[in-house]
Amino acid sequence: MKETVIQIENLFAGYGLVPILENIHFDVFKSEIFIIIGGSGCGKSTLLKNMIGLLPPISGQVLIQGEDLCLAVGDDRNRILQKIGVAFQSGALFGSMTVLENILLPLKEFTRLPDTVMEDIAWMKLKLVGLEKSGFLMPAELSGGMKKRAALARAMALDPSIIFLDEPSAGLDPVTSAGMDNLVKDLASSLGITFVIVTHELASIDAIADRIIMLEKSAKGIIAQGTPEQMKTNTENPYVYNFFNRKIEKGEK
Amino acid sequence: MKPWTVSTHDGNTVLSLTGRLDAKSAALLLPEGLRVIEKARTPNLVLDLEAVDYIDTAGAAFLCLLENETGKKGIQNFSMVHLKSGFSTLVDMAKDIRQADFSAQRPEPLSFVENQGKSLLDALAETKEFITYTGEITLALFQSLLRPKKIRWADTFLVAERAGVDALPIVALISFIVGLVMAFQAAIPMRMFGAELYVANLIGIAMVRELGPLMTAIILAGRSASAFAAEIGTMRINEEIDALTVMGIDPVKFLIVPRIIAATFITPLLTLFSNLVGILGGAVVITSMGYPFISYYDQIASFVSWGDLTGGLVKCFVFGILIAAAGCIRGYQTESGPSAVGISTTRAVVTGIVLIAVFDGIFSIVYYSLGI
Numbered sequence: 260m261k262e263t264v265i266q267i268e269n270l271f272a273g274y275g276l277v278p279i280l281e282n283i284h285f286d287v288f289k290s291e292i293f294i295i296i297g298g299s300g301c302g303k304s305t306l307l308k309n310m311i312g313l314l315p316p317i318s319g320q321v322l323i324q325g326e327d328l329c330l331a332v333g334d335d336r337n338r339i340l341q342k343i344g345v346a347f348q349s350g351a352l353f354g355s356m357t358v359l360e361n362i363l364l365p366l367k368e369f370t371r372l373p374d375t376v377m378e379d380i381a382w383m384k385l386k387l388v389g390l391e392k393s394g395f396l397m398p399a400e401l402s403g404g405m406k407k408r409a410a411l412a413r414a415m416a417l418d419p420s421i422i423f424l425d426e427p428s429a430g431l432d433p434v435t436s437a438g439m440d441n442l443v444k445d446l447a448s449s450l451g452i453t454f455v456i457v458t459h460e461l462a463s464i465d466a467i468a469d470r471i472i473m474l475e476k477s478a479k480g481i482i483a484q485g486t487p488e489q490m491k492t493n494t495e496n497p498y499v500y501n502f503f504n505r506k507i508e509k510g511e512k
Numbered sequence: 513m514k515p516w517t518v519s520t521h522d523g524n525t526v527l528s529l530t531g532r533l534d535a536k537s538a539a540l541l542l543p544e545g546l547r548v549i550e551k552a553r554t555p556n557l558v559l560d561l562e563a564v565d566y567i568d569t570a571g572a573a574f575l576c577l578l579e580n581e582t583g584k585k586g587i588q589n590f591s592m593v594h595l596k597s598g599f600s601t602l603v604d605m606a607k608d609i610r611q612a613d614f615s616a617q618r619p620e621p622l623s624f625v626e627n628q629g630k631s632l633l634d635a636l637a638e639t640k641e642f643i644t645y646t647g648e649i650t651l652a653l654f655q656s657l658l659r660p661k662k663i664r665w666a667d668t669f670l671v672a673e674r675a676g677v678d679a680l681p682i683v684a685l686i687s688f689i690v691g692l693v694m695a696f697q698a699a700i701p702m703r704m705f706g707a708e709l710y711v712a713n714l715i716g717i718a719m720v721r722e723l724g725p726l727m728t729a730i731i732l733a734g735r736s737a738s739a740f741a742a743e744i745g746t747m748r749i750n751e752e753i754d755a756l757t758v759m760g761i762d763p764v765k766f767l768i769v770p771r772i773i774a775a776t777f778i779t780p781l782l783t784l785f786s787n788l789v790g791i792l793g794g795a796v797v798i799t800s801m802g803y804p805f806i807s808y809y810d811q812i813a814s815f816v817s818w819g820d821l822t823g824g825l826v827k828c829f830v831f832g833i834l835i836a837a838a839g840c841i842r843g844y845q846t847e848s849g850p851s852a853v854g855i856s857t858t859r860a861v862v863t864g865i866v867l868i869a870v871f872d873g874i875f876s877i878v879y880y881s882l883g884i
Contacts, residue, residue, distance in 0.1 A: 354850030371539040372570065379573040380535075382609045383602075387569075395618050399849055418534060418568035449601065450568070 261288040264421055264453050265310065270319035272302065272309045278317050279305050281479040285472055289420075292447050292454045292467050297474035298502075303457045304425070306474065310455065311345050311423055312336075323421065341369060344414030348425040350406035352398035358385070358409050359394035365416040384412040388442060404435035408442070415446075421453045422446075428460045440466045461503065473499055516541060518548055525552040530563035533571025545578050555588040562594035572599070572606035580610060638845070645764075645841045652764040653772060668770040675736040676778030680785065682735065686727055687786040691715055691793025694723075699797055708801055709811055715794035716812035717820060724787040725824045726872060729831035732779060733864030737839030740771050741860035744843025745853040753844075768844070772836040779832030780825045787824070823884050827875045831868055838863040 265287035273279040279302040287293045297303050308314035310321055312328040320327055328339050352361050362381040370377065385391045388408040393401065401409060407427055414422050427443065428436035440463045446452050458464060464471065465487055472484040475498065483490060483499040493499045515537060517528045527548050531537065549557065559578065561567075567575075575592065582590040595603060622630065656663045698711045744767055747753050756763045791812065798808045842860035846852050 366535070370535040370570065372535060372574070373542065373577075376538070376542075376570070376573045376577050379576065379606060379609050380569050382612070382614060383569045383573065383605055386605060386609060391612075391614075392617065394614060415569075418570060 261291075263287070264289050264324055265455070266320070266322040266325075267310070268320045268322070270306075270309065270321065271317040272305050272314070272319075273317060274305070274314075276317065279479065280474070283319070283480055285481065285484065287421075287453060287455060289453055290447055290451045291469040292443065292456065294464050294468045294471045295455065295457045295474065296459070296464065296471055296502075298476060301474040301476045302479075303474055307423060307425060307455075307457050311343060312340070337369070341417050342419050342421060344417070344419040344422045346407065346410035346414040346422065346424050346427065348429065350398065350410040352401075352406060352409055352413065354398050357395050357397055358390065358401070358412075361398070361409065362413050362416050365413070369417060381412075381416070384415050385409075387415070387446065388412045389438075404431045404439070407431065407439065411442070415452075418450075419452070421455065424454060424456045424458075426458055427456060428458060428463045433462075436460065436463060437466070439463075443467055473502070516544055520554060523554050524556040524558045525554045526558045526560055528560040528563065532566040533564055533574065534566065534568050535570035538570050538574035542574060542577070545574075546581060549578065549581050549585050549587065552585070552587055557582055557587045557590050559590070559592045560594055561592055561596070564596070564599075567596075567599040567602060569602060569606070572602040573609075575603055576606040576610045579607070641845060642841060645844060646837065648764050649768055649772065649837055649840070652762065652769050656765060656769045656773075662765070663773065664766065664770050668774045671771050671774035672778050675732065675739070675775055676782060679731060679735055679782060683728055683731055683782050683786050684789045686731060687719070687724065687790040688793040690723055690727060691719060691790035692796055693793075694718065695794035695797035699801065703801075708798065709803060709807065711794065711798060712808045712811035713815045715791055716816040719787050719790035719794075720816055720820050720824050722824070722872075724783050724790060725828035725831060726868070727790075728779060728783045728786045729828055729835060729868045730865060732775065732782070732832070733835050733838070733861055733868060736775060737835045737842075737860045737864040738857045740836060740839030741843035741846075741857045742853055744768075744840055745846035745856045748844065748846045749848060749852065763844075768837075768840040771840055772833060775836035776829060776832040779828045779835070783825060783828045787821075819884055823875075823879055827872070830871055830875075834867040834871060835864045838867055 263286045267283055267285050270283040271278040271281055272283070283306065295303050295306060305314065309316050310323075312321075315329045321329065323339055323342060326335075326339050328336065331339050352358070353364070356364065359378075359381055362384055363377055366372070366377045366380060372380075382391060382394065385394050388411050390405060390408055390412060393405060393409070398406060398409065411422070411424070411427070414424075424443070428439050431439060443454055443456070444467050447454055456467075468487050470484065470486060471490050472481050473490070474480065475482040483493055483496055485493070487503075490499060491503045493503070515529060515531045519526045519528070525548065527545065529541065533541075559575070561575075564571075579590050579592075592603070695711050695715050698714050699708050702708055702711055744753075747767070753763045753767075756766055795805055795808050799805050839860040842856045842863060846856040
């Protein structure tokens with residue numbers, strides 16, 4: 260039996276009182292790479308915001324390792340938040356700090372280790388994402404791909420068991436994007452980190468996904484879920500079939 | 513149960529750890545580990561990790577720190593035993609990191625002389641830029657005035673509404689209070705001479721000639737110059753200005769000219785309003801002292817000339833141009849970076865206020881020598 264790390268139960272999510280997503284149900288298991296996919300405006304980002312506690316659900320529950328982030332306050336909330344790491348789409352690195360200081364920030368805030376140990380940890384994260392030569396650079400000096408990797412390093416700062424990535428390969432060239440995919444795969448297998456990834460890139464889904472859920476705007480929820488293979492051969496729903504097949508065929512030409 | 517045990521056998525000090533080695537437990541174990549190293553009587557120290565079932569990067573960094581410390585304390589042999597194979601890559605990586613010297617990468621800070629030189633060059637370049645933009649804006653303004661149909665009037669009116677109509681409450685509040693306080697402060701000493709009514713002359717001349725224009729201009733600098741700088745600065749960062757340029761649309765004409773025209777026309781209007789409200793503020797004090805409003809009015813009407821009013825309005829016509837230009841130029845100069853918009857907004861307000869003060873002085877001298 261696989262260990263469940265995230266449980267979404269009867270989730271109604273949206274802005275204001277009108278839900279964009281209705282009655283969402285799914286589990287994410289330990290060490291898997293879980294992909295959330297869907298067309299523009301289907302609520303992927305809303306779902307992600309609910310999962311990381313930036314947006315409270317209209318109703319329903321999001322449980323991170325059995326605990327509800329939305330109900331937790333103060334130290335409890337911080338404790339749960341330390342189990343997750345989030346890398347935002349644009350990186351969201353703090354522009355006034357060097358890359359190294361960006362990673363040191365959560366360490367200094369939440370651990371009581373000596374400075375040398377914290378710096379070692381930060382350099383290890385940078386090495387893991389291949390940025391060990393860029394620690395003293397400012398975020399403005401990094402390229403798009405480096406920013407995303409630095410954001411991933413910061414998301415890993417406190418060794419969380421779950422990492423959320425918002426569009427990790429959007430706007431990257433194919434080589435960099437493939438590098439990012441490999442990185443995610445390595446981290447998932449070597450450190451046992453669970454990844455929840457919102458993405459559009461079919462190539463990268465093919466390369467790394469363990470399981471996929473697909474959201475759709477008019478259905479206000481999940482229209483299909485399964486492994487990449489299952490999604491590609493899903494003939495019940497033509498939208499899913501087209502989404503996965505036509506684009507992949509185009510991509511292979 | 514303690515997560516560690518210390519034992520000695522065969523001339524080895526053995527430190528056995530149990531449980532999880534993460535940031536939290538590493539922080540707890542570190543003082544104990546250092547104490548064991550400090551007190552170790554044997555030349556060999558063995559770290560037994562058999563009972564450790566989880567190590568993350570923080571744990572690995574902690575182990576390497578211990579290893580490092582043993583080297584310093586004269587322990588000859590340090591070894592980690594029973595490390596589970598899954599964690600050895602992390603520990604090896606931590607060792608590499610510990611040995612690597614990253615400080616060489618740290619950029620050299622500039623020396624005092626270099627810093628001074630850099631700021632001088634920056635200041636010169638910036639002044640040059642400021643002058644260039646002033647010229648560009650002047651040119652664009654004249655070109656637009658020659659072909660008024662090309663001016664984006666919809667934008668101009670929108671800016672005029674935001675910078676002008678929306679500013680009425682704050683201008684009213686400040687002017688009213690200035691008029692009221694000034695009248696009150698002046699009335700007290702003037703009462704000793706029975707000359708309270710002449711407070712009207714004071715308020716009238718001060719508001720119309722000086723304070724009305726100055727207050728309005730400073731409020732506009734704080735309210736609108738900053739807004740202009742932030743708007744244009746954000747557009748600069750979002751590459752919207754580059755987009756305009758490659759479309760062949762002159763950003764100066766598109767963005768700056770409407771703002772300057774709007775600010776130039778609303779500043780005198782706001783000043784008129786400010787004069788009126790300031791004088792009303794004075795009226796509150798005078799009427800509360802028992803003088804009828806009409807005598808206050810007559811006193812002002814007979815003392816303040818049309819020349820005073822025109823002089824004040826001409827002045828703030830110029831203030832309007834200065835404020836808008838300062839805001840737009842500072843916004844246009846925005847560089848990239850997270851605090852860039854903040855910096856240009858601040859500089860827009862400072863530049864605006866400095867220019868207002870300088871030009872107010874110039875106007876005073878000119879009016880004085882012209883006898884206005």
